[in-house]
Amino acid sequence: MLENMPLHDKRILIFVGDIYEDLELWYPKLRLEEAGAVVVVAGQEADVEYAGKHGYPCVSDARIDLMIEADFHGVVLPGGFMPDKLRRDPHVLKLINDFAESGKLVAAICHGGWLAISAGVYKGVRVTGSPGIKDDLKNAGALWEDAPVVVDRNFVSSRRPGDLPDFCRAMITCLAKGAV
Secondary structure (H helix, E strand, C coil): CHHHCCCCCCEEEEECCCCECHHHHHHHHHHHHHCCCEEEEEECCCCCEEEECCCCEEECCEEHHHCCHHHCCEEEECCECHHHHHCCCHHHHHHHHHHHHCCCEEEEEHHHHHHHHHHCCCCCCEECCCHHHHHHHHHCCCEECCCCEEEECCEEEECCHHHHHHHHHHHHHHHHHCCC
């Protein structure tokens, strides 16, 4: 039965930390799992409950510093206030850079783009993101567009929770086609 699911052979990494945007983590996690992917949620500590921005908890499956890009087909960068803290973690930045350099999925929504900015992977990449970080994206060399979803090679980005259906469809399509 799993063989009939478009992502049955894919593994995806999602970052979590305190004050993550609840919907921007849970909606992609559940949609990717529904499509057959194995999703690993990694925080700075394993088996820790992180509080969402709107109060929904998430227990991490693993520690970020033990994750390696070679074990995954892509990474999802949720927003909220979490990215502002995680962007200071050198291992987070190295992981994102490794995904980008390997041509694997780097998917950011809302303020999750801060992580990609700090990893230095957006120069010359068409993206969208929260209008609140539009200037940050432009200053990092990204080509900002105001759209529900933007796909540029292995990069998928969206602006806000209301764009999640488009964001998830784009991620699943890219992963299923093997384009990334």
